[in-house]
Amino acid sequence: MKKKALHKDFRIEIKKTWTRFLSILLIVALGVAMFAGLRACKDDMLQSADEYYDSTNLMDLRVISTLGLTEDDVEAIGKLDGVSMVEGAYSKDVLLHFKDSDIVVKTYSLNDTINKAKLIEGRFPENNTECLVDTLLLDNTGYKVGDTITLSLPEGDLKDDLKETVLTIVGSCTDSRYMAFGRGNGSIGDGKISSFIILPKGNYKQEVYTELYVTVKDVMKLNSYSTEYEDRVKIVQENIEAITEERGNIRYEEVTKEPREELEKGEQELAKAKEDLKLKEEETYAKIEKGNSSIEEAQTTLTAMRKELEDKKALLSSTYPKEAIDNMFAPEEVKLKASEDELKNQKFVLEEQRAKAKEQFAKAKEEIALNEKTLQEGRDELSKVEHPTWYVLNRDTIESFVSYEMDADRMDAISKVFPAIFFFVAALVCLTTMTRMVDEQRTQIGILKALGYGKMSIAGKFIKYALFATVSGSIIGVLIGQKIFPYVVINAYRIMYGSLPVIAIPYRPYYAILAGSFAVLCTMLATFMACMKDLKAEPAQLMRPVTPKAGRRILLERIGFIWNRLNFTKKSTLRNLFRYKKRFYMTTIGIAGCMALLIVGFGIKDSIGVMSELQYTELFHQDASITLTEKITKEKRDSLIPKILEDDRVLDATLIFDKSMKFSNGSLNRSASLVVVESGSNYNEFYTFRNRNTKTTYHLNEDGVIITEKLAKLLSLSVGDTITIEMDNFNKHNVAVTAISENYMGHYVFMTSDFYHSLYGEEPSYNQILLINKSSAKEFEEGLFRDLLVKYKDIMAISSTNTFNNYIHDMLSSLDIIVYVLIICAGMLAFIVLYNLSNININERKRELASLKVLGFYDGEVNSYVMKENNLLTLIGMVFGVFLGIVLHRYIIITCEVDMVMFGRLIKPMSLIYSAGITMIFTLVISLFMYFKLRKIDMIESLKSVE
Structure with missing residues (x-):
C-alpha cells in the first residue's frame, strides 16, 4: 500500500513539474549526446576511411626500385609469408594542354585487383585510346566525359613511353590514395601535379613495372589505423626488405648483362684488330725492308759497274780520243744507264708503298683508338649503373592517409574536454533543481517521516525522479548524439577529403554506456546530496515553514556615495543577489561555463586559422622551395643562383641544406629538419627568428643553433642547454641552443654553414634553393616554375608556399562546421541553464512577486525587477567565463596539438564579443519566456499561507 502511494505520488510529481523534469532530461541529453557523439567521432572517422580503403583494396605496401621491377620480382614477393596479393603497375608524369598552358598530371595503369579506382561517372577504358580521369580534373578544367585530350612531355613526345597519347575520356573516378585534394609534386612542368589519369596497362611501352602494390593477408578485417594492423604489415614489410638485396x-645482372656482353665482344674484336694490324704492319714493313735491301744490293753492283766502266775509259783515254772511247763503250753505257733508271724507279715505288702503308696503318690505328674510346665510354656508362635500391613503403607515405588520422586525433582531443564541462555544468544544474524540489516538499517529507516511511523510501521518489529523467535523457542523447555529431564532423571533413564516399556512423555501446553511467552518477550524487539535509531533520521541524534568511547589509551599502544614489529596485536587486547565495553561485558558474565554451569554440578557430598566416608571412618569407637533384655537382649548384637571379621574375634566392635528422636530449628524441644557411648570406630575408611572447628577434651565430619552440618543448630544452644531433649511429654531435624561435608547423634546427663545417669538417651539400618571387599570383608562379624546370635539368621539383598555404586554409575550413557545432551546443547549454535557474528563481519567489503585483506593480515592472538580477548574474558569469575560457582554450589547444604542429595561442577580440553577444541574446530570450510565466502568477494562490 505504501509503495502504491509513493508510485502514484511519483507519477503525479512528474506530471505536475514536467518543465523541471524536462530541463533535467534536456541537459542530460545534451551532455550525453556531446560525450557519446564526440567520443565516437574518431572511431567513426577512421572506420569510414577504412571501409573506403577496403572497398578499393588499397595497397598495404608499395615497392619501388631504382631499376624498375619485373614479373620475377612479383613472383618472388608473392611467395613470401603474409603476402596476399602482388600487382605490378606503371606510372608517368606528363603534361596536359589546358587553355594557354600545360598542367602536370600523373598517369597510372588501370589495376585489376589492388588500388582499384572508384568509378563516379561513365565507364572503365576498354582500349589504349581511352582513359579514366580524376574527378578533380573535370571540376578544375571543364573537360567532360567524351572529350579528347592529348598528353605530351616538355621536350619531345611520349612515343617511347606510351602507344597512344591522344585519348578519349570515358569516365571519371576517385582514388583512395588521393582522399584529400593534394596530388603531390612532380618533376616536370610547374612542379605541381594537378590530377591523375588512369590508362590501360597495354598503353605503356615500359618493359618493367614502375612499382609493385602488395596487400597483406588477414588485415582487411582490421582497422587500417590500428596498432594490430601496423604490426602485421610491419612483419611483411621486413620480409620484403629481407630479399631486396x-x-x-638479380635485376642488376639483368640490366647489365647485354651491355656487358657487347663490351666483352667489342673488347675481343678490338684485341683481334690490334693483333691483325700488328701482324700486317710487320709483314708489310718486312716486305718493304726486303725490297729496300735488294735495291741497296743492286745499287752497290751498279756502282761497282759504273766504277769499272769509268776505270776502263780512263785507261784508254791516253790512247784514243774521248769520242772514240764514248762510242766504244756506248752500248755498255746505255745498258748501265737503263739499269740505274730502273733502280731509281724501284726506289720511288718502294717509297710510295712505304708512305701508303704508313697512312693506312695510321688510319687503322685511329679507328682502333676510336673504337677503344667507344668501349671506354661503354665501360663508364656501365659503371654508372648502380645496384638498384628498393624502397618498401607502407600507407604512412600516403599524405591523405596520415593527415586524416591526425585530424581524427585532433577531434578526439576535443572530445575529451568539451563533454567534461557539459557534465560538470549539468551536475550543478541538477543539484540546484533537485535541491529546489526537495525544499518545496519539506512538509510532505515531514508528513511521510511522521507516518513511518523510511529515509530511503522517501528519498526513492526523488532518486527515481532524477534517475528516470537521466536515463531518458541518456537514451535520447545517445540515439541522437552518436548519429548527428559524427555525421556532421565527418561531413565537415569531406570538404577537405572530397573523395571519401563512406560515412560509417554505427552506435558504439561502449561510449553510450560510459556516457550514461557518468550522467547517472552525476545526477544521483546531486539528488542524494539534496535529500540528505532534509532527511536528517525531525518531522516536526520539516512540517514548519523554512525560517526566512535574515537580511544582511551588503558591502556596497557601506559605500554611501554609491548606495545612496541607487533607487529602490536597484537596491533590492543587489540585496537579492547576495541573499540567495546558492542561486548566485550556480548561475554564475553555469554562465561562466557556457561563456567559456563559446570562447573556446571561437578560440579554436582563431588559433588554428592563424597558424599558416604567421608561419608563411611573418616567420617564413620564401615564396617557393626548389629541390635539387642528388647528383648535381658543386659547380653547377653554385652557378644556379646567379642564373636564376637573372630572371627578373625572381627577386631573391639563397641556397640551404635541409635534411631530416634525429635530435635528442638524454632519453627524449624527435625527428626534425636540420636547416643550414650560408654564413654571411641574406638568410634574414627568408627567415625571421623571434620570441613568440616578446617578439625579440634572434640571429644565427657560429657557436650554436636556433631550435623551434615545439621541438624545445618536446625535448624539454631551454636556452643554454645542449641538444644532440644524430646524423647516424656513428656521427653524433652535441651543440648549444642559443635561442628558441616561434614556429607553428614542423620542427626545425637552424645553423650556419661555418658552424656545420666546424662539426663535420666539410661544407654542407646544399639541396634546396629558396625563392622570393615578384608575385605570388597562381598564373605567375605556374609560368615561372614551368620555365625553371624546363631550363634547368638539375631542378627536381618546385614547391609553392602559396599553394601549400591555400591547402592549409582549405584543410582548416573543414573545422568551421565543427566549431559551429560546439558553439551551438554551448549556446544550448547556456539556454537550458538560464531557463532552469530563472524558473527556479521565480518559483522560489512566487509570494514575493505576487506581493509586488498586489502592491500595484505592472507585469513589465515585475519582469524588469527579476530580469535585472538575471542580467547582472549573467554579466558576472560572463566576466568569470572570459578568464575560464582563456585558461580552458589554452589547455584544449595544447591537448589538441600533434607532435609536428603548434597551434596559435590567440583569441581574437571579436571572438570574445561574439561569445558575449550570444550569451546576452540567450539571456534576452529567457527574459521573454519568463515574462509570460510571471504574467501567469496567481496573486491570491501565491499569497496563501504555506501552512
Whole structure:
C-alpha cells in the first residue's frame, strides 16, 4: 500500500513539474549526446576511411626500385609469408594542354585487383585510346566525359613511353590514395601535379613495372589505423626488405648483362684488330725492308759497274780520243744507264708503298683508338649503373592517409574536454533543481517521516525522479548524439577529403554506456546530496515553514556615495543577489561555463586559422622551395643562383641544406629538419627568428643553433642547454641552443654553414634553393616554375608556399562546421541553464512577486525587477567565463596539438564579443519566456499561507 502511494505520488510529481523534469532530461541529453557523439567521432572517422580503403583494396605496401621491377620480382614477393596479393603497375608524369598552358598530371595503369579506382561517372577504358580521369580534373578544367585530350612531355613526345597519347575520356573516378585534394609534386612542368589519369596497362611501352602494390593477408578485417594492423604489415614489410638485396643483384645482372656482353665482344674484336694490324704492319714493313735491301744490293753492283766502266775509259783515254772511247763503250753505257733508271724507279715505288702503308696503318690505328674510346665510354656508362635500391613503403607515405588520422586525433582531443564541462555544468544544474524540489516538499517529507516511511523510501521518489529523467535523457542523447555529431564532423571533413564516399556512423555501446553511467552518477550524487539535509531533520521541524534568511547589509551599502544614489529596485536587486547565495553561485558558474565554451569554440578557430598566416608571412618569407637533384655537382649548384637571379621574375634566392635528422636530449628524441644557411648570406630575408611572447628577434651565430619552440618543448630544452644531433649511429654531435624561435608547423634546427663545417669538417651539400618571387599570383608562379624546370635539368621539383598555404586554409575550413557545432551546443547549454535557474528563481519567489503585483506593480515592472538580477548574474558569469575560457582554450589547444604542429595561442577580440553577444541574446530570450510565466502568477494562490 505504501509503495502504491509513493508510485502514484511519483507519477503525479512528474506530471505536475514536467518543465523541471524536462530541463533535467534536456541537459542530460545534451551532455550525453556531446560525450557519446564526440567520443565516437574518431572511431567513426577512421572506420569510414577504412571501409573506403577496403572497398578499393588499397595497397598495404608499395615497392619501388631504382631499376624498375619485373614479373620475377612479383613472383618472388608473392611467395613470401603474409603476402596476399602482388600487382605490378606503371606510372608517368606528363603534361596536359589546358587553355594557354600545360598542367602536370600523373598517369597510372588501370589495376585489376589492388588500388582499384572508384568509378563516379561513365565507364572503365576498354582500349589504349581511352582513359579514366580524376574527378578533380573535370571540376578544375571543364573537360567532360567524351572529350579528347592529348598528353605530351616538355621536350619531345611520349612515343617511347606510351602507344597512344591522344585519348578519349570515358569516365571519371576517385582514388583512395588521393582522399584529400593534394596530388603531390612532380618533376616536370610547374612542379605541381594537378590530377591523375588512369590508362590501360597495354598503353605503356615500359618493359618493367614502375612499382609493385602488395596487400597483406588477414588485415582487411582490421582497422587500417590500428596498432594490430601496423604490426602485421610491419612483419611483411621486413620480409620484403629481407630479399631486396638478392632481387636487386638479380635485376642488376639483368640490366647489365647485354651491355656487358657487347663490351666483352667489342673488347675481343678490338684485341683481334690490334693483333691483325700488328701482324700486317710487320709483314708489310718486312716486305718493304726486303725490297729496300735488294735495291741497296743492286745499287752497290751498279756502282761497282759504273766504277769499272769509268776505270776502263780512263785507261784508254791516253790512247784514243774521248769520242772514240764514248762510242766504244756506248752500248755498255746505255745498258748501265737503263739499269740505274730502273733502280731509281724501284726506289720511288718502294717509297710510295712505304708512305701508303704508313697512312693506312695510321688510319687503322685511329679507328682502333676510336673504337677503344667507344668501349671506354661503354665501360663508364656501365659503371654508372648502380645496384638498384628498393624502397618498401607502407600507407604512412600516403599524405591523405596520415593527415586524416591526425585530424581524427585532433577531434578526439576535443572530445575529451568539451563533454567534461557539459557534465560538470549539468551536475550543478541538477543539484540546484533537485535541491529546489526537495525544499518545496519539506512538509510532505515531514508528513511521510511522521507516518513511518523510511529515509530511503522517501528519498526513492526523488532518486527515481532524477534517475528516470537521466536515463531518458541518456537514451535520447545517445540515439541522437552518436548519429548527428559524427555525421556532421565527418561531413565537415569531406570538404577537405572530397573523395571519401563512406560515412560509417554505427552506435558504439561502449561510449553510450560510459556516457550514461557518468550522467547517472552525476545526477544521483546531486539528488542524494539534496535529500540528505532534509532527511536528517525531525518531522516536526520539516512540517514548519523554512525560517526566512535574515537580511544582511551588503558591502556596497557601506559605500554611501554609491548606495545612496541607487533607487529602490536597484537596491533590492543587489540585496537579492547576495541573499540567495546558492542561486548566485550556480548561475554564475553555469554562465561562466557556457561563456567559456563559446570562447573556446571561437578560440579554436582563431588559433588554428592563424597558424599558416604567421608561419608563411611573418616567420617564413620564401615564396617557393626548389629541390635539387642528388647528383648535381658543386659547380653547377653554385652557378644556379646567379642564373636564376637573372630572371627578373625572381627577386631573391639563397641556397640551404635541409635534411631530416634525429635530435635528442638524454632519453627524449624527435625527428626534425636540420636547416643550414650560408654564413654571411641574406638568410634574414627568408627567415625571421623571434620570441613568440616578446617578439625579440634572434640571429644565427657560429657557436650554436636556433631550435623551434615545439621541438624545445618536446625535448624539454631551454636556452643554454645542449641538444644532440644524430646524423647516424656513428656521427653524433652535441651543440648549444642559443635561442628558441616561434614556429607553428614542423620542427626545425637552424645553423650556419661555418658552424656545420666546424662539426663535420666539410661544407654542407646544399639541396634546396629558396625563392622570393615578384608575385605570388597562381598564373605567375605556374609560368615561372614551368620555365625553371624546363631550363634547368638539375631542378627536381618546385614547391609553392602559396599553394601549400591555400591547402592549409582549405584543410582548416573543414573545422568551421565543427566549431559551429560546439558553439551551438554551448549556446544550448547556456539556454537550458538560464531557463532552469530563472524558473527556479521565480518559483522560489512566487509570494514575493505576487506581493509586488498586489502592491500595484505592472507585469513589465515585475519582469524588469527579476530580469535585472538575471542580467547582472549573467554579466558576472560572463566576466568569470572570459578568464575560464582563456585558461580552458589554452589547455584544449595544447591537448589538441600533434607532435609536428603548434597551434596559435590567440583569441581574437571579436571572438570574445561574439561569445558575449550570444550569451546576452540567450539571456534576452529567457527574459521573454519568463515574462509570460510571471504574467501567469496567481496573486491570491501565491499569497496563501504555506501552512
